[in-house]
Amino acid sequence: MFENLSRRLQQTLDGLRGRGRIGEADLKKVMREIRMSLLEADVNFEVAKAFTKRVQEKALGQKVYESLTPAEQIYTIVYDELKELLGSEPKQPELKHEGNVWFLVGLQGTGKTTAAGKLARLYKSKGRRPLLVAADTQRPAARDQLRILAEQVGVPVLEVQNGEKPAETARRLREHLAKDYRDLVIVDTAGRLQIDEALMDELAQLKDELEPTETLLVVDAMMGQEALGVSRTFDERIGVSGLILTKLDGDARGGAALSARYVTGKPIYFGGTSEKLDGLEPFYPDRLAQRILGMGDIQTLMERAQAAELEEPDKAPHEFDLNDLLAQMKQIQKMGSMTELIKMIPGLSRALPQNFQLDPKATKHLEAIIQSMTPAERRNPRILNASRRRRIARGSGTSVQEINRLIKTFEETKGMMKTLAKSPRKRRGFFGRR
Known part of the structure; x- marks a missing residue:
């Protein structure tokens, strides 16, 4: 993007x-x-x-x-x-002690249902007790999808029945909450392939009955020019308090992200960074502006490192071996796409060629090479003579040239770590956590 x-x-x-x-x-x-x-x-x-x-x-x-x-x-x-x-300062939805009802609206295919599951996961991790409401009666698959997401997150789901009136839905919701206390209700509403009067009337009636504390418009960041009309209509007819931008990890041109907030005047609360349940992050206008201008995004990089719970190496830098390299590679993969992470490093995005993409298979090749080595070879790569390298190449399905490149990278990394270890301002951890 x-x-x-x-x-x-x-x-x-x-x-x-x-x-x-x-x-x-x-x-x-x-x-x-x-x-x-x-x-x-x-x-x-x-x-x-x-x-x-x-x-x-x-x-x-x-x-x-x-x-x-x-x-x-x-x-x-x-x-x-x-x-x-993009919104000047980062903002988040209003979250009271209890009685929070978030109403998700948007066109079909924008990712509302997935966004509902992601929100439930995010706020459950913060100590909240979410309830998902499957109010999309137009697309049966949406209710099935939300039920699956609820099971994965470990939260209950209340399903709206076909033909159920908004007043009945509100009554059933109150009864459910009386039996099972929940302090955050996330409502996944119906969408259409395009805006029509029936959709707007249906949403307006349901909103009147549920009286949500937040009405979140889910916008597909890949929509382009269409996002402006969609955002304006939803805001005028339903009333929007904030935005969620999905598919920010896509390869579209990104116009929706810059247009939707301007048109509605409402803050962008969250951005979807992947299809995984943990792929939803608070939206920071300053960080996205920095990335667009090639300034990098070191804050998000550090937060992802912390969220991935990167472990401290077990050994001192001078004992660093290929086992450590493999372990750190696997830890970094928890943080997301390597291409995206590289572009967050200040200065690097400006130096990269246009449409730069790091082949995700490359990491798999490196893993296969290291795993094809004996324990002794991993501890001491200097014993890797020509015959050993040919054996490893056959076992990993790679080439001797790839093994040579890996060893060269390893030696450079090891040398860098020794230099850091000698520094008077030595820092522990892969990303400098003290």
Whole structure:
């Protein structure tokens, strides 16, 4: 997500680097290029026009064209406006001591049902007692899916019956809560392939009866221009308090993420980062703005490391062997896609080629190579002569060249760890946790 937009913006702004001053005409040209970058990323024209207008007004107000460092100043202005466009400050749904009812709405196929399961998992881990309500009577598979998700999360589910009136649903919900106390009710509602009057009327009636404390619009980040109309209609007809963006890990151009919040004026609470149940994260406008501009996202990287509970190595750095390398590789895999993690490292995303993707099979090959070694070979790779390497290549289904590359990488990693061990500011842990 956002690769093309990120690449275009970085190229445009990097074109200013090294220039002592730029003229006002040059500044307007840069704004046109930024606007085109946004439009190509499927950002709505209204949003793109307003964004570049604000950037240009700020740049002219600060007389950037007279500055000795125009590139740095424009970078700062673009970053600030991107962050503002995405919501400025991170926000989360209102969560009272009890009586929380969250009403999920959106078109069919946006990921509402999966989002409901993810929310239940997330808040159960925080000590809450969620209840899922399967209120999508239009698509029977949705109720089956929510039931499966509820079992995986370990929470109950209340199923709305076909033909059941909203008032009856509200009554059954009250009875259920009286018997089984729950402090967070997450309602998965019906969707359509497109907005129609019947859908809006149905949702409005159910909302009136359930009186939710939050109404969350689930938007597919891959929708593009369509997201603007969908978001505006749901907000006008139903009333939206916040957004959940799904499929942020996809390969779409990302325009929905930049358009939906602008159109509704409502905060983006969460972003879906994978289809797994743990693939839902709080949305941070500043972090996404940093990633779009190639600044990396070290905060999210550190949080994922902590969430994955990466263990401290059992051995001192000078004893580091291939068993340790294999163990650390498996730990890092808990944090998500290696390609995504690499792009979170400040500076690296700017140096990577366009559409960079790290082959997930590469890690599997490395595992196969190490697992094909004897315990002695793992402890001391220096004993790997030519015949041993040929045997390992046959056993792992790889080549001698791949084994050579692995050993070279291992030796470089080992040397780096020895250097860190000698540092007076030595840090423990894979990501520097003390």
